[in-house]
Every structure is written in C-alpha cells, then in structure tokens.
Amino acid sequence: MADKRTKIGLVVKKEPLAQRKAEEVTALLARRQVAVVCHPVSRPDRHWCGKSEPSAPSDLAFVLVLGGDGTFLSAVRWIGEQPIPILGVKFGEVGFLAAVAEAQMHTVVQGLLTHGFTTSARMRLQVEVVREGRLVARETVLNDLVINKGALARLASIETFIDGHYLTTYRADGLIVATPTGSTAYSLAAGGPVLHPRVPGIILTPICPFTLTNRPLIIPDSAGIEIRLAKGASDIALTLDGQVGLAIDERDRIQVRRSPQPLRMIEIPASQYFDVLKTKLRWSGGRV
Numbered sequence: 209m210a211d212k213r214t215k216i217g218l219v220v221k222k223e224p225l226a227q228r229k230a231e232e233v234t235a236l237l238a239r240r241q242v243a244v245v246c247h248p249v250s251r252p253d254r255h256w257c258g259k260s261e262p263s264a265p266s267d268l269a270f271v272l273v274l275g276g277d278g279t280f281l282s283a284v285r286w287i288g289e290q291p292i293p294i295l296g297v298k299f300g301e302v303g304f305l306a307a308v309a310e311a312q313m314h315t316v317v318q319g320l321l322t323h324g325f326t327t328s329a330r331m332r333l334q335v336e337v338v339r340e341g342r343l344v345a346r347e348t349v350l351n352d353l354v355i356n357k358g359a360l361a362r363l364a365s366i367e368t369f370i371d372g373h374y375l376t377t378y379r380a381d382g383l384i385v386a387t388p389t390g391s392t393a394y395s396l397a398a399g400g401p402v403l404h405p406r407v408p409g410i411i412l413t414p415i416c417p418f419t420l421t422n423r424p425l426i427i428p429d430s431a432g433i434e435i436r437l438a439k440g441a442s443d444i445a446l447t448l449d450g451q452v453g454l455a456i457d458e459r460d461r462i463q464v465r466r467s468p469q470p471l472r473m474i475e476i477p478a479s480q481y482f483d484v485l486k487t488k489l490r491w492s493g494g495r496v
Contacts, residue, residue: 215243217268219283221275256452258345263288277303281449289469307479329470338461349449351390356382358443365438382415400424433464
C-alpha cells in the first residue's frame, strides 16, 4: 500500500481516449490512497515573454503523462529543473518519449507504487537570451531549441561560436541545437544524426543550408554555444521544445550549455531504446 502522503502529477492530452484513461488511473490511485495533482497541457506560446510558468509541487513522487511527445514536453516544462521523475504513456502515436503502451498502464502504475522504480538521466540544455546585456529569457529544454525564419523572410545569417571561438555563419532557413533525446525529433527530419541518450553530445543541424557543405555537427556536451544574428535580420524566431517562442534580432545573444539538472525518466525494463527506434523509423525487423 502506498504511503498516504504519496502524491503524483498527472498531465493528460485533450483527447477522448487519454481523458478516459486519466479517469481510470485517477480511480486506481484513489484506491491506493494516492493524491493526484492535475496539470493542464500548455498550449504552444509563440509570443512568450520569457517568463516560466509555475512549477510542479516539489513533493511529487513522479509525474505521469498520458499523450504524445508534445504533451510530454509540456509536462517536462512544468517540472522545470526539479528532480521529479517522469513517465509517459503512449496512445499509438509516432513518438519517442513515452515508454509505456496504453494497455500496460494499470500494471505499470501498480508496479511503480508497490515496488518503486529506477530512473535514467536525460541531458537538458539551459538556454539564455541576453539582449543588450540584459537577460530577457531563460529556459531549460529537453529536445531542442530552433532558430528559424518566417515564411517570407530571406535566408537567415546565424553566427555561431563554440566556447568563445567563431565556428561559422550559417546561411540557412534556420538552425537546430538538439540534445541526444532531441536527435530523433526536428533535427532528424532536417537530416541530423540519431544519438543514443547516453552519448554525451550536442547536435548542431542547419535547416536547408544555402551551402551544401554546412552539415550537421556533433560537439561535446561540455561546450558552450553562443548564437548571434547578422545585422539587418528580421522575422526570426527562437522556439524552445516547440512549447514557447520568442522573436529575436541582431541585439540578442543566445547562450546555450548543458543544464546541471538532467531530466529523470522512469525506466521500464521491457522497453528497449533500439526496439523503439527501429519501430518508429520502420527499419527492417521493427515490430509495430
């Protein structure tokens, strides 16, 4: 029986099946005398002011997410930099973050409450936007940060520095800076490599570069990155984990480094990373 003080967070996609399953798991938890803190899924904010939303209560035993990768990333943002474990339940969607199938949910949750669990650390990136010497935004991301131009804007000129040394100026539709976890998201669609979550690297992937020799680059996760826009840049946006967006221009310095607070993802013994990978990418031998 769970301790009466046990409390978990619940983040649910606004979709009928997920909502029904949320009612079922809430009833299950009530029978186990477990309190539930529900958090609504945040809508992507394209006009984000740089301020973080209120964080999850620090005494949560873990956060359970019912939905796809977007719902999971919303829950991660709610957790913030707190060491609260998280587990995702998938509903047949193409995604890499949820480890548990919907049919296994009851069994897995019962097991977590009865026997406990182990977690694996997923690297996150700390992103700061400094405008004319003043910090205007700070956020931690699990997947990626994306700098991209508007539909009618010219190619963006994105000056990139690694540990204070000039690397190159990407002339492209944009630039993705991704973690190993985020390597299977937008970066992969833009031609970036797949990086196992335990490989300590950061990926720089240009989006439709003007120069074909501008290829994706993996740098050490200990490196600091600074990104600037060339003079005259307009209609350029910074997007963080697909959750929040901020208009940026030549006045801004985007500073990126590994966050000291990784995400704690609950491990499910039967879930193997490479099985999920080959199934989602439909490689030979993958089982749907």
